[in-house]
Amino acid sequence: MSLNVVLLGYGAIGKSLHQMLEAHPGRINVLGVVGRNSASDDHVLAQTRQTSTGLSVLGLNQALEGADIIAECASPAAVTELGPRIITSGTDLLVASLGALVDEQVRSNIMDAGPGRAYLSTGAIGGLDLIRAAGDTIKAITLRTSKHPYGLLHPGLDEATRDSITEVVELGDSRIVFEGTVADAVTLFPSNINVAAALGLAAGNFDLVRVRIVADPSAELTRHTIAVRGSGGSYDFDIQNIPDPHNPATSVLTARSMASGLLRLAGVGPHFI
Numbered sequence: 001m002s003l004n005v006v007l008l009g010y011g012a013i014g015k016s017l018h019q020m021l022e023a024h025p026g027r028i029n030v031l032g033v034v035g036r037n038s039a040s041d042d043h044v045l046a047q048t049r050q051t052s053t054g055l056s057v058l059g060l061n062q063a064l065e066g067a068d069i070i071a072e073c074a075s076p077a078a079v080t081e082l083g084p085r086i087i088t089s090g091t092d093l094l095v096a097s098l099g100a101l102v103d104e105q106v107r108s109n110i111m112d113a114g115p116g117r118a119y120l121s122t123g124a125i126g127g128l129d130l131i132r133a134a135g136d137t138i139k140a141i142t143l144r145t146s147k148h149p150y151g152l153l154h155p156g157l158d159e160a161t162r163d164s165i166t167e168v169v170e171l172g173d174s175r176i177v178f179e180g181t182v183a184d185a186v187t188l189f190p191s192n193i194n195v196a197a198a199l200g201l202a203a204g205n206f207d208l209v210r211v212r213i214v215a216d217p218s219a220e221l222t223r224h225t226i227a228v229r230g231s232g233g234s235y236d237f238d239i240q241n242i243p244d245p246h247n248p249a250t251s252v253l254t255a256r257s258m259a260s261g262l263l264r265l266a267g268v269g270p271h272f273i
């Protein structure tokens with residue numbers, strides 16, 4: 001029996017994920033993609049829209065009829081807007097845009113509601129199993145994310161932060177462009193710092209996590225340096241990812257993590273729990 005998957009979002013991650021899943025035809029069946037404005041568009045979409053790669057573009061209702069799981073690789077706004085409808089329909093949801101779950105109400109609507117289950121993608125990092133296991137022994141987590149400025153610039157930035165990041169490009173020196181809480185990090189960089197949200201979710205407490213974001217014009221890799229300190233031990237992770245060639249805000253590893261997670265749900269490969 002194969003797992004029926006619908007992709008929510010078909011950008012850098014969605015396209016790579018689609019390609020990876022197509023390599024497992026007996027285990028995973030990609031039914032289609034829910035794109036922007038598809039949620040209320042079932043009638044129109046029932047006609048004939050397809051992506052350039054031949055995937056059907058589905059309305060959300062069509063997707064919910066056939067999918068075992070919807071793999072979100074769109075945006076935090078998509079999780080907030082569509083996540084509750086997916087979960088209450090009884091369909092499972094794999095979330096990449098973890099920043100949406102920093103909001104307590106959204107988190108509860110998606111993670112506590114059911115009958116569908118919410119799965120959280122490990123995305124661009126690892127070690128989340130360890131952090132979850134360490135649980136309330138953890139006293140502090142620091143995350144230092146260093147990215148090329150082009151991986152941080154986005155249209156929703158306030159003027160001061162935009163100017164600061166742009167200056168980094170012009171002057172050629174790296175610079176700390178943000179320091180603070182997970183909540184403030186995901187407010188300022190909603191699609192760029194999901195890793196911060198992942199750490200808070202794994203630890204069960206966002207307040208334990210301090211975030212520092214560095215814009216580095218010489219960075220060829222996106223680097224996440226994570227230090228976990230607690231009564232049970234000290235854990236340090238240093239993850240350096242190749243940015244996705246189609247979106248410098250995203251790492252190539254993220255689509256791989258989502259594919260790996262879906263394959264695990266389809267019964268392929270070892271289950272570390």
Ligand SMILES: NC(=O)c1ccc[n+]([C@@H]2O[C@H](COP(=O)([O-])OP(=O)(O)OC[C@H]3O[C@@H](n4cnc5c(N)ncnc54)[C@H](O)[C@@H]3O)[C@@H](O)[C@H]2O)c1
Pocket residue numbers: 008009010011012013014034035036037073074075076077078081096097098121122123124125190191192194195198244246247249250251254
């Ligand atoms: N967990 C992680 O470590 C991690 C890492 C990288 C990215 N992400 C998340 O994954 C998301 C997608 O990344 P990407 O690089 O593929 O981005 P992208 O911009 O290349 O593609 C996103 C696609 O989703 C579509 N989309 C956006 N909002 C939508 C909505 N409401 N409904 C349907 N479709 C919508 C866009 O039109 C676009 O085609 C990011 O926004 C980010 O939040 C998570």
